[in-house]
Amino acid sequence: MRYLSRTTTPDPMAISVAFVCLGNICRSPMAEAVFAHKVQELGLDDQFSRIDSFGTAAYHVGEEPDHRSAATCRKHGVPVNHRAQQFTRGEFDKFDYVIAMDESNKRDLLRIQPKGSKAQVELFGHWKKDPKFQTIVDDPYYGGINGFETNFKQLTHFSEEFIKAVL
Ligand code: 4NP
Helix, strand or coil: CECCCCCCCCCCCCEEEEEEECCCCCHHHHHHHHHHHHHHHCCCHHHEEEEEEEECCCCCCCCCCCHHHHHHHHHCCCCCCCCCCECCHHHHHHCCEEEECCHHHHHHHHHHCCCCCCCEEEEHHHHCCCCCCCCCCCCCCCCCHHHHHHHHHHHHHHHHHHHHHHC
């Protein structure tokens, strides 16, 4: 869980964002770390009230990110600090955007979203502008380190475009 370190009071319109994958040990903790790092780099901390990540499943709750996910972030100078947690129905009213890595994550989220919830559930790739990137952030768990590197490049591009689109 990451609360942004601040020197200023958050904007009253500040946005809350949850990144969601299956296990919350590979893709979504990387998305959270990349996105939060980008927000800090751009000096936009006061525009975001909360940036966090979750899994739709509970298998890995309490675990640190997969070592390959953490190593890929650190190689690019992005700090990672997270413990896996599951996204449950009660989380929907805490976030403006609930951002899925793949179609299966998105379906699972929509299935549990309470009626009347105003959270926007969308694929992170929805904000993609550069056609060289794939929209879906593929599950890298059973593959090699290259999958994590591909995820990192996608997540960096999606973060930049999401920030431009929502601010
Ligand atoms: P993630 O990757 O959803 O990106 O965290 C996975 C992590 C664990 C498993 C599947 C995907 N698993 O089956 O345990």
